[in-house]
Amino acid sequence: MTALFEDLLGQTRAVALLEASLVKGRLAPAYLFAGPDGVGRRLAALRFLEGVLAGLQGDAGIRRRLQEGNHPDLLWVEPTYQDKGQLVPASKAEELGLARRAAPQLRLEQIRDVSRFLSRRAVEARGCVVVLEDAEAMAEGAANALLKTLEEPGEGLLILIAAKPEQLLTTIRSRCQQIPFTRLSSEQLAVVLERCGEPAPTADPPELLELAAGSPGGLLRCRQAWAALPEGLAARLLDLAAAAEPLQALALARDLAEALDAEQQLWLLGWWQLALWRRQAPAAQLQRLERLRSQLRAYVQPRLAWEVALLELAGI
Known part of the structure; x- marks a missing residue:
């Protein structure tokens, strides 16, 4: 494993596939990062894009810009809620006090933005790059629009992140190189939590550990959900x-x-x-x-x- 992926724990096969693409300089037009939530798929996407933009040696400046979401050639898309005619990203809903009565979706207008972004001329990179989080949350119209984009990918690069890839259209999956991610062992789970400054899992109720099922991110979400429940x-x-x-x-x-x-x-x-x-x-x-x-x-x-x-x- 190169230094580029050294902070990605427990995903040996995924790292090997991504490193091989970078070393050979043969990038697929689209990748599908498939595996459980919270096991490092988002981190892997960031590190892979850093490798695409700066090579296997990486670049601290590009890493920072990618993590902050301010690279001009990157579009990061997540499911949204509709509120008063506006699309609210899922990550902002709780902060804004939005009533979440339905699950967030990747919507047709978002996929149209993706197509326009991929077709434009890149500012710094060889081509524009797009990441679609929770890709299985696409509405039917959005999925059909994405399929058209995948049929004519151009010079851009698209990464789909999905916990349930079987819910994607078969024709979408067939046009992506799949990168598999797996659950972490209990020892790896503890290491990741320590790196994040979070308590060890030993004090968690057993049901929370089972629900997390080897996912550090999943355990953190379970802790948050458990703490937020009304007493009793x-x-x-x-x-x-x-x-x-x-x-x-x-x-x-x-x-x-x-x-x-x-x-x-x-x-x-x-x-x-x-x-x-x-x-x-x-x-x-x-x-x-x-x-x-x-x-x-x-x-x-x-x-x-x-x-x-x-x-x-x-x-x-």
Whole structure:
């Protein structure tokens, strides 16, 4: 491994493929960085682009500009929410206090911007470069527009980052060189957390470690989600017993829908499923929670979806 990728831990195969492209000077028009969230895909994209722009020896100035997002030949695109006619990047939604009632998307207008950016003349590099985060979050129209761009890539370079590449169009995947990323071992997880100045995972609840599944970024998000839960809400879910009072189940559904946004509800549902599985809950209960997950993702009214599910699970 060259010094360029020395801070990317546990991704030997991905680094080997990226280094081979740089050494041979044979870059694919598009790459698909596929693997779990939070295991270094974003860092790998930054280091790879640094290698594209400055060579394997790297360049501190270019590294800083890429990380700050102010390189003139780089366009970094992430899913957005729509708010009052404006597109709000997912990373800014919480900071702006945006109500996140639906999942963010990569939208048609964003992909059109990508196509225009890739077709323009680069300022400093040989060609413009674009990174699409959470590429599986593309709406259908956006995916079709991206496919047209991939069919005529020009001199630009496109990197797609996806945790669930199977959700992308097969024709999109076939036009990208896939770079696989894997989960980290517990030892590697601890090292990455230490480098980030974060506490070691030894004190985390076991469910959080299992949900993170070898992803440092995933564990940090789990910690944040766990800390943000209203006091006692998770315990009320676990204490929901068969033959519970209907008002108890309905009150819990109300509090879940009112206190948590869409992403928080889905995260808590995943935690609840895991907690019930660890308690050896009946398969029918776990299947009912999976149906609830599908309903929440399909934008069914959250409170109604929770009410029906909790009443059924309580045997009412």
